Structures are given as C-alpha cells and as structure tokens.
Amino acid sequence: MKRIKGRYSDAVTLRRGQDLKVTTETGNQVADMWAFSLNDMTEYMSMEHCRSINSLIHVTAGCSLVSNRRRTMLRVTHDSAEMRHDTLLCPCTSELYEELGAPGHRSCTANLHEALERHGLSCPFTPASLNVFMNVPVAGDGSVTRLPPPCQPGDHVCFTAEMDVVVVLSACPQDITPINGDARTPTDLLVEILDPSDSKAISQ
C-alpha cells in the first residue's frame, strides 16, 4: 500500500496482469492519472483515443484505456462509486492557478513531471489526464460544471494492466473550486498493487 499525500504525486509500475486499486480515503479527492508504456515513454494513455474506442466521453467500469497507438494499456475492472470519471478537462497547471488568483500554487501538471523526474523518466509534454473521481456533468447544450466527487469515504477504482506500464497519480491540489469537495482541502489517495509479490513500485 502506498499513500499519496494530498497535493502530491507518485508513480508505480505495473506488469501485465497486475491490478491497481486507487482509493479516495475521504471520498473527496480527485486522482489525475497518466500511463506510459514501461518500455517506451512515447506511448501514453490518450484520452482522445479512449473516447474514440469506447464511443463514450467519460470512463466507467468496463472501459478500455488505450494508448496513442490504440493498444489497450489498462482496463477498468471495478468502480465502487459507479460514477462517470472525467476525461474532458485539462490537468490543472500553474497558469490556471494564476487565472484563479493563486500564482505559485501546486498543480497536477507539475506533479506529473516531478513524479517522472524522481524516477529518472521524462515526457516532453503533458498528455491529457484521466481524472479519476472527478465529477464533471455535461448538459444538453454541451456545457460542463465542476462538482464535488459523488463518492463515499473508501470508494475505489480497480484497473487491470494489459501491458507493462508506468502509472502516475496526482492527488489534485485544487482547493479553490469545489472539485475536491466543498471543504476545499485536498486529501490522501491510497494506491495498491493487488499482486504485491510481482509488483515493482519504482518509488519505494
């Protein structure tokens, strides 16, 4: 079990066949998530290809999470919250916090690159993130709203790896909008690899 402190990030590796369980301890925490091929950082989980292959604008149990090369990286095998996880909105960035009047604020974008760098990896850009537990309903006119997670404490999503991947998770530091709950206090994520004897948590 790995604990990712609210506002921070970490990376884990998963071998094909292993399961990843991501839990929101409080029920009020979004996990921005990225995946990269373990052997080739130019192959990454792509939200635009996920929407295409699932013909769906969100992610829910049963969805395939595919790469920019259309290979299935992960599959969503269980979702205790039975919700629609957001694929639409950008990970937060330093520029977004400047817009919100909070220059210098931590961001999921910086968290991605920090987690990669800590493990000797890098990506020259920021892929769109899968925003696990993020509640962004879309109205008939195409407009989006940003609501607190519709989760209970301990809600979790399980992913099965269909190839060897590095997964980065960021406990989103957003504390200005209510996307991490009305208390606007980022909280911890719990990350488990369910076949620990085979796991290689590269950050241990």
Place this chain on the structure above:
Amino acid sequence: MKRIKGRYSDAVTLRRGQDLKVTTETGNQVADMWAFSLNDMTEYMSMEHCRSINSLIHVTAGCSLVSNRRRTMLRVTHDSAEMRHDTLLCPCTSELYEELGAPGHRSCTANLHEALERHGLSCPFTPASLNVFMNVPVAGDGSVTRLPPPCQPGDHVCFTAEMDVVVVLSACPQDITPINGDARTPTDLLVEILDPSDSKAISQ
C-alpha cells in the same frame, strides 16, 4: 487562396490580427486542425484546455482556442454552419485504419507530421485536433455517434489569430465511416488568409 486536396494537408502561418477562413467546398469535409506558436513549437492548441476555458465540450462561434499554456491562440469569429465542431475524438491514425481493415490508409495524424516536416518543423507527439465541421453528437448517457457534417457547400469558419501561429489543416481521408458524408469521398478544403498583403503562407 490555398486549396488542400481531399486526403492531404498543408500549413499556413498567421500573424496576430490576421483572419483565417476555412471552407468545405462540398459541405461534406472535415478539417482536422492544429495550431502551434510560431516561435515555440512546445506551445500548441490544446483541446483539454479549450474545453476548460470555454466550459464547453465543443467549439462554436465565439469560443477561444487556447494553448497548453492557457494563452488564446485563435478566436472563432464566424461560423456559417452554426454548428458544434468536435473536440472529443482523436485524429485518425494508421492504427485506427488497421482496426477498420484498411492498413496503409492515409491518416490525419500522418498528415500533420508530413505538413510540419515539409516546412522544416516538427512535434514529437500528436496533439488532439480540433475537428472542424465534424459532427459528433453526445447523448445523455455520454455516448457519441459519428454523423456526416451538417453543412452546405461553401460553409466556412473564420478564426482570428491572437498571437503568431502556424496552423496545420488536414482534409480528413476517412472514407470508411460517414464522417465526411455518406458518399465517403474526401473532398477539398479552401483556405484563405483574409489579410493577404501581410500573410506569410509558409507553404507557398
């Protein structure tokens, strides 16, 4: 006036204040579109940031088209089709055509990189495209459908540049699904820079 042959692509530069007009001659042609800062290819038009800043899942007249650094690159100033232009689905790729039983088919992804290379530019990945004239309605359950453009011959969209940019346009070669019309025959796009005395079409 530049003509982009159906299934092919080209690039133009726009200086701040210039207008770009993109026309579907037949009313049945999608234009996959990308933009990059003229001075820095690491700054590119980002669909996930566009959805965030407009709080909207499609693009329509009045929308800002922003970069991964949240700067407005272009603004949609006119849309004769008054439609919802798709931001959700990936540009087509060689792997997608393999799925569809058409290996070796031309793709918008290859078209992007070919157009850049012809002009001495490169991008190490493929940003999500703005899919001009592409008709992808989203149902209440979040599912998407792929329909022919809801356009008339000569329908056009105008963009005003708010910074100096390189724009790549691909006349989408998709001829298996009906996204380019029921005839499934890609057709030409017409591209005009409306202040021609100041224009620098880098592909001339």
